[in-house]
Amino acid sequence: MKGIVLENKILNDKYGIICIKSDEFAQNAAPGQFLMIRPQPYDYIYDPLLRRPLGICDINEKKGTFSLLYMIVGKGTKLLSKIKKKTELSFSEPLGTGFNLTTDKKVAIIGGGVGIAPMTFLSKILHENNEVDVFYGGAEEKDILLTHIFEEYSNNLIIATEDGSIGHKGFITEVFENSLKFNNYDKIFACGPKPMLKAVYDIIDIEKIEFEVSLEERMACGIGACLGCIISTIGTDPNSNSQKRCCVEGPVFNGKEIIWETVCKE
Amino acid sequence: MENLKTEICGIKFKNPVIAASGTFGYGLEFTNRIDISMLGGISVKGISLNEEKGNPMPRIMETHAGMLNAIGLQNIGVNKFLDEKLPELKKYDTNIIANFWGKTVEEYTEVAKILDCSDVDMLEMNISCPNIKEGGIAFGTNPEMTFEVVNKVKKSISNKPLIVKLSPNVSNIKIFGKTAESAGADAISAINTLLGMSININTRRPHLSNVTGGLSGPAIKPVAVRMVYELYQAVDIPIIGIGGIMNYKDVAEFFIAGASAVQVGTANFVNPEIISTIIDDLTTYCKANEIGNFTELKGTLRT
Numbered sequence: 079m080k081g082i083v084l085e086n087k088i089l090n091d092k093y094g095i096i097c098i099k100s101d102e103f104a105q106n107a108a109p110g111q112f113l114m115i116r117p118q119p120y121d122y123i124y125d126p127l128l129r130r131p132l133g134i135c136d137i138n139e140k141k142g143t144f145s146l147l148y149m150i151v152g153k154g155t156k157l158l159s160k161i162k163k164k165t166e167l168s169f170s171e172p173l174g175t176g177f178n179l180t181t182d183k184k185v186a187i188i189g190g191g192v193g194i195a196p197m198t199f200l201s202k203i204l205h206e207n208n209e210v211d212v213f214y215g216g217a218e219e220k221d222i223l224l225t226h227i228f229e230e231y232s233n234n235l236i237i238a239t240e241d242g243s244i245g246h247k248g249f250i251t252e253v254f255e256n257s258l259k260f261n262n263y264d265k266i267f268a269c270g271p272k273p274m275l276k277a278v279y280d281i282i283d284i285e286k287i288e289f290e291v292s293l294e295e296r297m298a299c300g301i302g303a304c305l306g307c308i309i310s311t312i313g314t315d316p317n318s319n320s321q322k323r324c325c326v327e328g329p330v331f332n333g334k335e336i337i338w339e340t341v342c343k344e
Numbered sequence: 345m346e347n348l349k350t351e352i353c354g355i356k357f358k359n360p361v362i363a364a365s366g367t368f369g370y371g372l373e374f375t376n377r378i379d380i381s382m383l384g385g386i387s388v389k390g391i392s393l394n395e396e397k398g399n400p401m402p403r404i405m406e407t408h409a410g411m412l413n414a415i416g417l418q419n420i421g422v423n424k425f426l427d428e429k430l431p432e433l434k435k436y437d438t439n440i441i442a443n444f445w446g447k448t449v450e451e452y453t454e455v456a457k458i459l460d461c462s463d464v465d466m467l468e469m470n471i472s473c474p475n476i477k478e479g480g481i482a483f484g485t486n487p488e489m490t491f492e493v494v495n496k497v498k499k500s501i502s503n504k505p506l507i508v509k510l511s512p513n514v515s516n517i518k519i520f521g522k523t524a525e526s527a528g529a530d531a532i533s534a535i536n537t538l539l540g541m542s543i544n545i546n547t548r549r550p551h552l553s554n555v556t557g558g559l560s561g562p563a564i565k566p567v568a569v570r571m572v573y574e575l576y577q578a579v580d581i582p583i584i585g586i587g588g589i590m591n592y593k594d595v596a597e598f599f600i601a602g603a604s605a606v607q608v609g610t611a612n613f614v615n616p617e618i619i620s621t622i623i624d625d626l627t628t629y630c631k632a633n634e635i636g637n638f639t640e641l642k643g644t645l646r647t
Contacts, residue, residue, distance in 0.1 A: 121615075124561070124590060124614075125408050125409040127406060127409055127410060127610070128406050128411060295401070295402075296402055296403075298404050298411060298610075298613040299612065299613040299616065301374070303367060303368055303369040303374070303612065303613070303616075304366075304415070304613055305398065305403070305415045305418050306403045306404035308398070321397065321398075
């Protein structure tokens with residue numbers, strides 16, 4: 079697919095958000111899905127070679143647009159941050175298996191760092207017919223973005239930063255653990271660094287609360303062919319782990335099925 | 345499409361563009377993106393006797409104009425392939441090349457025997473995977489071992505043509521081409537990935553769990569073209585050129601160097617529709633240059 083860049087806003091020296099016009103994409107995307115995008119417009123330039131996997135941050139079906147939040151970390155995302163308005167970019171259709179949505183539930187959304195990206199789209203949808211608390215963590219104030227969206231589309235927005243520059247000081251998982259004393263959540267949705275996700279898994283009573291996580295892996299193709307993004311999960315055979323492709327069976331998994339020791343070590 | 349038709353080892357190809365093993369899954373991953381019936385062939389993900397889990401993560405790392413991989417030949421095993429994947433694949437009108445490997449000579453011959461009696465069109469033995477501890481590259485970087493494994497596999501099959509996929513991680517690829525030919529190979533495919541490595545300078549750890557990995561993508565194309573050129577001078581059997589092909593011009597380059605067909609690999613990751621673009625562009629190229637059949641380009645290097 080191809081689409082025209084409507085806006086590419088640099089939020090600070092770590093993050094940018096790009097908005098692209100594509101009716102077809104906007105109509106077909108679901109929360110938790112991702113895309114593979116070429117970070118520059120020329121198909122005859124082979125460096126960087128691979129497309130970048132980015133979570134779908136927001137959709138505007140009426141306008142036929144979608145947004146991607148990206149962290150400026152490497153060659154690809156640096157190039158992406160320099161893309162000008164009106165540039166035509168090529169990208170895949172919405173990929174992967176997204177979140178299983180709930181209705182009439184009390185849910186918590188936990189996002190860490192750039193892992194907040196797919197949670198924007200998710201909270202907008204969930205907030206229509208659920209009670210939604212958003213727990214948003216980062217290392218510093220620069221990592222806390224798009225708060226206006228969460229303020230609008232959640233019942234409570236709780237922020238924590240490791241340096242305390244905004245919100246509570248410490249890990250968001252500590253704040254979340256504390257909140258469990260006063261709140262009974264039916265379901266937790268989480269996306270962020272793997273140690274954060276594992277911490278949530280360790281905190282909650284996994285038999286009582288539904289727990290869905292969105293995982294991030296390096297991937298070459300995004301469509302299940304390269305086998306570069308394998309996630310170890312509990313399989314039907316008790317003697318052997320199952321291997322799931324983060325790009326097809328994921329990126330959203332049932333947190334109960336993940337073999338956290340292996341996934342975090344890797 | 346007439347001007348792209350060709351024949352390799354008696355097998356008819358509608359065009360000489362094949363999807364390379366390890367980059368196209370079992371083919372079925374691509375069916376909702378392109379019409380895989382338009383491909384000359386599909387070399388499926390390397391099959392072994394038993395299911396293989398592959399290497400721990402991380403398995404891939406992007407490099408300049410290329411990528412390193414150490415997947416470690418994760419696959420579902422030959423029986424599952426034949427039961428679950430091949431019947432689906434046979435619904436499409438394209439040649440199926442069964443890429444296979446083993447940890448021992450016995451495993452190679454056993455898989456080959458099973459595949460030889462199946463519905464695939466050709467066999468491609470991988471003696472060049474750099475990412476597994478046993479088998480693979482160990483066979484492909486020692487001429488005596490290359491002869492033994494190719495010869496034993498050839499003797500154990502009787503129905504399908506045998507392609508031998510060579511490793512570029514040798515000092516003289518001609519020796520390995522000649523060895524494979526004399527051991528009974530019906531064709532050669534070259535090259536597999538180049539052994540490479542990438543390090544995270546902050547953690548001082550390798551980017552891949554396997555430490556080293558195979559380099560692929562446009563970065564390796566000049567090496568691959570050179571090796572196809574050398575092999576063309578050394579062997580009489582057909583050569584299938586592989587290495588960094590991104591467009592129809594790259595295909596032409598491999599043909600001029602001596603290839604009879606090509607495989608497109610890493611490009612499928614970059615753009616899953618790319619292989620159909622390449623085939624369309626080759627047709628246009630033939631028409632624009634009044635080339636009756638694209639194979640006329642084979643080995644026409646002027647030096």
